[in-house]
């Protein structure tokens with residue numbers, strides 16, 4: 152009998168939001184206590200069982216920022232290989248339905264930036280791809 156060891160890699164699906172408001176985009180700086188400490192991210196989080204991407208997004212944004220959002224358009228998925236796991240970032244361009252944003256322990260700070268200024272922050276690896284996809288979205292937007 153031939154036995155083969157098949158490496159198992161954890162796959163984590165992470166819907167996240169490129170939130171537009173008054174021409175700016177919201178960036179969140181991850182808490183110093185989390186993985187990727189102090190890196191900047193698009194708010195969102197790990198999908199739970201039986202959730203759609205949009206359900207995860209709505210739940211995470213409500214938990215992290217205390218607001219309701221509306222999805223405008225999905226952007227291409229980005230896969231980030233961390234060796235021991237694969238993070239599938241699933242970005243959506245969104246707008247705010249409610250506007251009173253809360254700062255929760257997930258984030259050290261949040262910041263609103265014009266699209267051109269997004270690359271000035273120290274993003275988690277993989278998010279630079281989301282920024283490029285967002286620029287392409289802006290370029291072809293009617």
Ligand SMILES: Nc1nc2c([nH]c(=O)n2[C@H]2C[C@H](O)[C@@H](COP(=O)(O)OP(=O)(O)OP(=O)(O)O)O2)c(=O)[nH]1
Nearest residue numbers: 165167185186192193194195196197238275277278
């Ligand atoms: N929300 C969000 N997460 C991102 C982005 N880029 C990126 O690599 N991630 C990673 C960070 C986390 O490992 C994971 C999101 O999970 P989470 O927000 O629930 O964070 P967590 O600290 O509990 O996750 P973990 O790394 O400890 O497993 O995806 C991004 O733009 N937005």
